[in-house]
Amino acid sequence: MSADDQLYPICDMFASLQGEATWSGRPMLFIRAWGCPLACAWCDEPLHRDPKARQLLSRHAIRTALQHLAPELRAVVLTGGEPLALPDLSGLVADLHHHGYWVAMESSGVGGTLPDPPVDWLTLSPKTPLPDTLYHAANEIKWVLGAEGGSTEFILALANRHPNVWVQPRAHGNTPDPAALARCLQLTMQANGRLRLSVQMHKYIGIR
């Protein structure tokens, strides 16, 4: 199979502002992978499970869609679903680099191996125990917390050994959970500068 024949299951592509963590406020192009090996009960991205939303796109078709969405933007986020589970993710990243895109990826760390060449920015959003290599590879770690559950001790310990750890409250669909937000705020203050709070800015200002 040639590179142009590889097809990628994608459920959505759009241009918006990054609303989370380090790059919050930066305009980016989003490529949402269809499918995820996990099934978090609180997942706020239902499209990746909808069979009707699944499109199989070649690299050329993906780039054409990016150009159509916002020809001036050169920053892409691979998200999902789970981008790590895409077939030949390395080929997609290499192709986007070759055409001048800065490539970020948000991953739970489950479903595949990191691409080679590496992405320019890796956001790790753990949902399960992960190997240390993934924590080391991450440029930022974003921990999504509910009002209950999750180990705050583990998050605080992680913040002692990684310089860019964020906590982000879970949402119910497009509505941030106030109790989760209160918990994240308390934890951030308790960490005394080692943690930062991410609040999905796009949901507060009513954009995608």
Ligand code: SF4
């Ligand atoms: S890992 Fe992310 S995309 Fe997958 S089910 Fe959990 S919240 Fe949804």
